[in-house]
Amino acid sequence: MNILEPTIFDLSQEGRQGAALPDLDVPEKPLEELLPEESLRRDLPHLPEVSEPEVVRHFIHLSSFNHHIDKGFYPLGSCTMKYNPKVNEVSARLPGFARVHPLAPAKTVQGALRLMHELGDLLCRISGLDEVTLQPAAGAQGELAGLMMIRAYHDKRGHRRSKVLIPDSAHGTNPASVTLAGYRSVQVASNDRGLVDIDDLRRAADEEVAALMLTNPNTLGLFESDIEEIERIVHGVGAQLYMDGANLNALLGIARPGDMGFDVVHFNLHKTFSTPHGGGGPGAGPVGVKAHIGPFLPVPVILRDGEEYRLDYDRPDSIGKIQSFYGNFGVMVRAYTYIRMMGARGLRAVSENAIINANYLKRKLEGTYDLPYPQHCQHEFVLSGRRQKEQGVKTLDIAKRLLDFGVHAPTIYFPLIVPEALMIEPTETESKESLDAFIDAMLTIAREVSTDPERVRTAPHTTPVRRLDEAGAGRKLDVRQRADRGV
Amino acid sequence: MIPDGLKYTKTHEWVRVDGTEVTCGITDHAQSELGDVVFVELPEKGRVIKREEAFGTIESVKAVSDLYAPVGGTVSDTNRLLGETPETINKDPYGDGWLVKISISGQGELEHLMSAEEYGKLIGEG
Numbered sequence: 001m002n003i004l005e006p007t008i009f010d011l012s013q014e015g016r017q018g019a020a021l022p023d024l025d026v027p028e029k030p031l032e033e034l035l036p037e038e039s040l041r042r043d044l045p046h047l048p049e050v051s052e053p054e055v056v057r058h059f060i061h062l063s064s065f066n067h068h069i070d071k072g073f074y075p076l077g078s079c080t081m082k083y084n085p086k087v088n089e090v091s092a093r094l095p096g097f098a099r100v101h102p103l104a105p106a107k108t109v110q111g112a113l114r115l116m117h118e119l120g121d122l123l124c125r126i127s128g129l130d131e132v133t134l135q136p137a138a139g140a141q142g143e144l145a146g147l148m149m150i151r152a153y154h155d156k157r158g159h160r161r162s163k164v165l166i167p168d169s170a171h172g173t174n175p176a177s178v179t180l181a182g183y184r185s186v187q188v189a190s191n192d193r194g195l196v197d198i199d200d201l202r203r204a205a206d207e208e209v210a211a212l213m214l215t216n217p218n219t220l221g222l223f224e225s226d227i228e229e230i231e232r233i234v235h236g237v238g239a240q241l242y243m244d245g246a247n248l249n250a251l252l253g254i255a256r257p258g259d260m261g262f263d264v265v266h267f268n269l270h271k272t273f274s275t276p277h278g279g280g281g282p283g284a285g286p287v288g289v290k291a292h293i294g295p296f297l298p299v300p301v302i303l304r305d306g307e308e309y310r311l312d313y314d315r316p317d318s319i320g321k322i323q324s325f326y327g328n329f330g331v332m333v334r335a336y337t338y339i340r341m342m343g344a345r346g347l348r349a350v351s352e353n354a355i356i357n358a359n360y361l362k363r364k365l366e367g368t369y370d371l372p373y374p375q376h377c378q379h380e381f382v383l384s385g386r387r388q389k390e391q392g393v394k395t396l397d398i399a400k401r402l403l404d405f406g407v408h409a410p411t412i413y414f415p416l417i418v419p420e421a422l423m424i425e426p427t428e429t430e431s432k433e434s435l436d437a438f439i440d441a442m443l444t445i446a447r448e449v450s451t452d453p454e455r456v457r458t459a460p461h462t463t464p465v466r467r468l469d470e471a472g473a474g475r476k477l478d479v480r481q482r483a484d485r486g487v
Numbered sequence: 488m489i490p491d492g493l494k495y496t497k498t499h500e501w502v503r504v505d506g507t508e509v510t511c512g513i514t515d516h517a518q519s520e521l522g523d524v525v526f527v528e529l530p531e532k533g534r535v536i537k538r539e540e541a542f543g544t545i546e547s548v549k550a551v552s553d554l555y556a557p558v559g560g561t562v563s564d565t566n567r568l569l570g571e572t573p574e575t576i577n578k579d580p581y582g583d584g585w586l587v588k589i590s591i592s593g594q595g596e597l598e599h600l601m602s603a604e605e606y607g608k609l610i611g612e613g
């Protein structure tokens with residue numbers, strides 16, 4: 001194996017130090033006098049001994065291998081990889097937010113509770129809903145919480161239902177959440193315009209349906225323009241309308257899910273509201289509900305009594321707690337900062353620019369790549385690499401070749417209803433120059449497919465590592481390195 | 488690559504008929520569309536399955552897909568090789584990459600299957 005960067009343990013040199021501790025201001029005592037014998041360890045912990053510049057260089061070096069939004073364009077469809085403003089980090093590091101303890105009495109953390117309460121209010125106003133829980137730590141956990149509330153709602157009314165409808169263009173998390181919530185998922189077809197097939201929905205909708213989970217705009221980046229008819233059909237059989245809020249970045253200040261008839265909506269703070277994405281790091285998937293679902297929200301709910309904020313556990317119909325403490329608080333501080341910095345008009349401009357950017361890219365690329373759904377798109381659109389595949393180059397190869405242009409690849413092979421799909425979401429934070437650079441890269445690659453296909457098939461050529469063994473990583477995942485055995 | 492002696496489904500499974508026992512797998516076209524196969528989940532031996540029932544799943548680096556029974560009957564054997572080396576499906580889809588053997592309940596089960604020529608037309612390689 002070719003090692004690009006040793007681990008920090010490999011850099012260790014005995015006796016080297018990276019931190020200077022202040023002088024003791026109390027008399028020094030041997031450890032044996034301070035702790036009982038059973039609390040003393042026999043061996044020293046295996047920690048790397050490195051200097052400060054070695055640590056800094058090591059991690060800066062590692063970060064340069066990665067592609068991230070601070071480094072380059074990241075049009076990963078459905079993920080809304082917008083720039084994360086640094087002011088969010090300033091707020092999150094304020095000691096009053098960063099150093100509170102989750103078990104501190106409510107009276108001593110009024111500022112933190114107020115921020116959570118106000119963030120919930122802001123999300124309600126943006127979405128047209130009545131109440132919010134901030135607890136879920138990710139979009140998928142939000143989905144599960146939302147479905148559990150819908151289940152509790154039906155159970156309370158004495159009609160236990162068995163299935164949830166999901167369009168064939170849905171995110172894979174939707175059927176997974178449905179299964180976890182104890183329901184069976186039933187697929188609804190899309191029509192030739194890429195929207196929910198109303199006749200198929202009508203056929204599938206009956207008294208056994210607990211909910212329809214809909215992403216609007218959908219994963220093709222198309223607004224479900226029949227939403228009013230969909231709402232009538234779903235509510236007509238007593239089912240609930242759930243919105244997967246992954247694509248909320250197209251709606252801010254323009255249209256509200258609550259007004260469309262959605263009863264439950266999850267938000268992805270790490271998408272729409274500019275908090276950091278993934279890397280295993282914390283996300284946040286708050287769930288907003290209409291008043292009739294409110295009694296089932298997870299506890300505690302943050303309430304305001306006059307000038308005081310408190311945690312309310314008195315919700316007998318609650319689905320219970322779904323996350324430790326109150327969710328990922330630091331992420332909430334960032335999202336709150338973003339919303340307050342943008343303001344109502346700023347948020348509307350976010351969506352308008354996200355939509356304009358996506359349509360600009362789409363029109364510039366449609367002659368060269370197949371565009372299965374030609375109508376105006378919202379914040380993202382889906383191309384097909386069918387034409388290139390006929391010339392012997394797969395969408396996967398095109399995605400890999402893009403890396404050589406300093407661009408993260410779009411989402412590929414999703415949604416499943418488009419063969420050789422390339423799902424592109426530029427977001428609002430890209431300039432015309434960076435969009436033009438991406439267009440140039442895509443057009444160059446399309447030319448290479450005709451003139452030098454091997455160059456595309458063997459890409460990437462300039463990244464720290466070439467093609468990785470994805471199948472091997474899936475089959476034999478091994479991320480542990482033992483100090484005593486080397487690699 | 489569509490061998491002549493086999494029967495096919497529109498969901499890209501192939502069937503080799505040997506008396507009342509048939510061997511099934513996925514076609515070369517299907518494995519090429521899926522990309523590198525990572526896991527395969529197959530039914531238990533002895534399970535009774537209906538034609539077109541989803542009887543297993545196949546996961547590739549691209550997606551997880553259902554496997555559909557090309558014929559109805561009883562599962563008489565499954566390819567244990569695939570547990571350790573699912574990539575055999577990519578390397579040899581019509582040979583060592585077979586999935587299951589099914590004892591069919593009657594010759595009627597075979598009526599709905601396509602010929603190599605018909606399948607070739609379906610995927611545009613006729």
